[in-house]
Amino acid sequence: MNKREIKNNFKNIMVVCVACFSILILVMIFGFIIKESVPAISREGFKLFSGMLWYPTHSEPEYGLAAMFIGSLLITLLTAVIVLPLGYIIAFFMYGYAKPWEKNIIKSSIDLLSGVPSVIIGSFLLVYVAPIFFKLGAWSRENILLGAVGLTILSLPYTASLMEEAMSSVDKSMKEGALALGATKFRAGFSVISKAAMPGLMNAVILTLNRIIGETMVVLMASGGAAIIPMSLWDPVRPLTAAIASEMGEVELGSIHYSALFAAGLVLLTISFILTLISKKISRRSSK
Amino acid sequence: MPINDEKPGIVISVRNFNAYYSDKKALKEINLDFYKNKITAIIGPSGCGKSTLLRSINRMNDEIVGFRTEGEILYNGKNVNDKKLDLTLYRKNVGMVFQKPTPFPMSIYDNVSFGPRIHGIKNKSKIEDIVESSLKKAALWEEVKDELHKSALSLSGGQQQRLCIARALAVDPEVILLDEPTSALDPIATQKIEILLEELSQNYSIIIVTHNLSQAVRISDYMAYMFQGDLIEYDSTSKIIRSPKNELTEQYLTGRIG
Numbered sequence: 001m002n003k004r005e006i007k008n009n010f011k012n013i014m015v016v017c018v019a020c021f022s023i024l025i026l027v028m029i030f031g032f033i034i035k036e037s038v039p040a041i042s043r044e045g046f047k048l049f050s051g052m053l054w055y056p057t058h059s060e061p062e063y064g065l066a067a068m069f070i071g072s073l074l075i076t077l078l079t080a081v082i083v084l085p086l087g088y089i090i091a092f093f094m095y096g097y098a099k100p101w102e103k104n105i106i107k108s109s110i111d112l113l114s115g116v117p118s119v120i121i122g123s124f125l126l127v128y129v130a131p132i133f134f135k136l137g138a139w140s141r142e143n144i145l146l147g148a149v150g151l152t153i154l155s156l157p158y159t160a161s162l163m164e165e166a167m168s169s170v171d172k173s174m175k176e177g178a179l180a181l182g183a184t185k186f187r188a189g190f191s192v193i194s195k196a197a198m199p200g201l202m203n204a205v206i207l208t209l210n211r212i213i214g215e216t217m218v219v220l221m222a223s224g225g226a227a228i229i230p231m232s233l234w235d236p237v238r239p240l241t242a243a244i245a246s247e248m249g250e251v252e253l254g255s256i257h258y259s260a261l262f263a264a265g266l267v268l269l270t271i272s273f274i275l276t277l278i279s280k281k282i283s284r285r286s287s288k
Numbered sequence: 289m290p291i292n293d294e295k296p297g298i299v300i301s302v303r304n305f306n307a308y309y310s311d312k313k314a315l316k317e318i319n320l321d322f323y324k325n326k327i328t329a330i331i332g333p334s335g336c337g338k339s340t341l342l343r344s345i346n347r348m349n350d351e352i353v354g355f356r357t358e359g360e361i362l363y364n365g366k367n368v369n370d371k372k373l374d375l376t377l378y379r380k381n382v383g384m385v386f387q388k389p390t391p392f393p394m395s396i397y398d399n400v401s402f403g404p405r406i407h408g409i410k411n412k413s414k415i416e417d418i419v420e421s422s423l424k425k426a427a428l429w430e431e432v433k434d435e436l437h438k439s440a441l442s443l444s445g446g447q448q449q450r451l452c453i454a455r456a457l458a459v460d461p462e463v464i465l466l467d468e469p470t471s472a473l474d475p476i477a478t479q480k481i482e483i484l485l486e487e488l489s490q491n492y493s494i495i496i497v498t499h500n501l502s503q504a505v506r507i508s509d510y511m512a513y514m515f516q517g518d519l520i521e522y523d524s525t526s527k528i529i530r531s532p533k534n535e536l537t538e539q540y541l542t543g544r545i546g
Contacts, residue, residue, distance in 0.1 A: 099353075100353055171388070171390070173386050173387075173388050173390045174390050174392065176348055176384075176386060176390070177386065177390035177392070177452065177455075178392070178402075179348070179351075179379070180346060180348065180379060180383060180384035180385075180386075180456070181379065181380075181383065181402060181403040181406065181455065181456070181459060182375075182376040182377065182378075182379040182380040182403065182406060182407060182459060183376075183402075183406050184376060184406075187406055191402075192392050192393075192402075195392070195393050195394065196392070196393045198393075
């Protein structure tokens with residue numbers, strides 16, 4: 001082996017090592033969470049995932065994750081209904097209409113907003129927004145709507161910039177082709193560019209959902225703590241992330257409660273994993 | 289610049305036209321008339337301003353920050369840079385085809401019917417007629433008539449470019465601007481488009497920017513030679529080829545400027 005081959009081999013081995021290390025971490029996280037959740041799953045069985053009642057500290061404890069799981073889905077859905085159209089409108093404006101200086105202002109404020117710690121958003125909601133909701137008829141200071149508003153503030157910058165990126169990455173000639181036929185900017189952006197950017201936009205949707213469902217601090221602070229299925233916007237909700245965050249610190253190590261919290265983590269990890277896979281699949285298909 | 293032959297009707301005239309990208313002057317005092325139902329080729333080396341001139345005609349450079357113009361471009365006597373101009377209607381009359389084929393990510397049918405639909409035609413059978421006749425005019429009908437609902441992206445490059453021409457024809461324009469329409473295509477596809485353009489020039493006024501001198505010679509009736517933002521020479525193609533008046537033109541034609 002000459003010097004260059006040694007150098008080359010060394011580089012290859014380094015790359016493989018680093019890549020394997022990250023895969024190893026992923027596998028270990030999965031393995032660890034599965035291992036820790038096995039006691040609860042084997043004792044409670046399917047009831048763990050289908051049970052509506054979560055009373056882990058009662059004398060006759062109940063470990064049903066379903067209500068919190070549905071709570072997670074509902075608050076994610078509610079946030080998505082607000083944040084996706086809003087993000088699209090901002091992206092659309094930035095892409096098609098904003099002058100460079102306007103775009104700069106929007107971009108910088110988005111960057112600033114995305115840097116605000118979630119605990120500050122949570123505090124702001126509790127102190128300033130909750131009283132307004134109270135006047136509007138909320139019966140609980142913390143509720144699903146408040147949580148969704150917090151999640152919206154948190155994920156909007158992310159959604160809008162991902163969507164703007166998706167639209168901007170469409171070849172400029174596509175826009176010109178539409179304009180040259182006499183299409184208005186709106187028409188070109190809406191029926192041609194958005195269609196061409198669809199894989200990117202869908203990717204933005206999925207990554208946004210992924211981010212919302214995994215977010216913890218805001219829902220912990222703003223959405224209340226009752227593990228019930230919310231029936232109105234003013235009902236509190238306890239998503240899986242909030243349950244894990246608030247209970248993990250006090251739980252007895254190795255208990256069924258402890259294990260059930262890991263099972264909740266497993267559910268979250270699985271959802272996130274699936275969403276990431278879908279997103280990868282979409283971007284791979286579009287790059288073909 | 290005056291043309292001495294019998295004069296066909298004028299469809300677009302450029303008057304004392306200057307264009308700037310921020311501080312850089314891209315077009316200098318351009319004066320020229322484009323004739324009805326003729327093919328005019330704008331030729332010249334890279335960066336001579338030929339694309340800028342073409343794009344200025346249907347205001348494609350509006351979107352470019354820092355781009356501004358002085359002077360006038362008149363379409364049938366009306367200033368196209370007039371703020372009151374209905375740009376949608378104007379671009380319906382003056383269509384454009386680009387260097388890179390730009391099929392929209394939808395079916396062949398939807399691509400061609402896009403224009404008529406945005407200009408308010410709703411009647412389905414009328415749209416079907418327009419799609420068919422436009423594809424026929426663009427010499428693409430025979431190749432795609434059985435798969436109109438297939439994605440336009442599945443067509444070959446040459447077919448995509450003819451689809452773009454069909455799409456431009458579908459809104460019934462008077463002028464068609466082409467910006468190096470064959471530079472991304474192979475020789476056979478190029479030849480098909482050249483034949484097509486010659487046929488179309490019976491009913492449409494065609495202005496084509498091209499890098500390909502022999503293409504300009506083959507298909508154009510008039511030729512404008514530009515160099516560094518100036519219009520150097522403008523005359524009928526046969527005259528320019530036989531006896532260029534300007535030394536720069538001659539240098540370009542003989543390959544000394546490229």
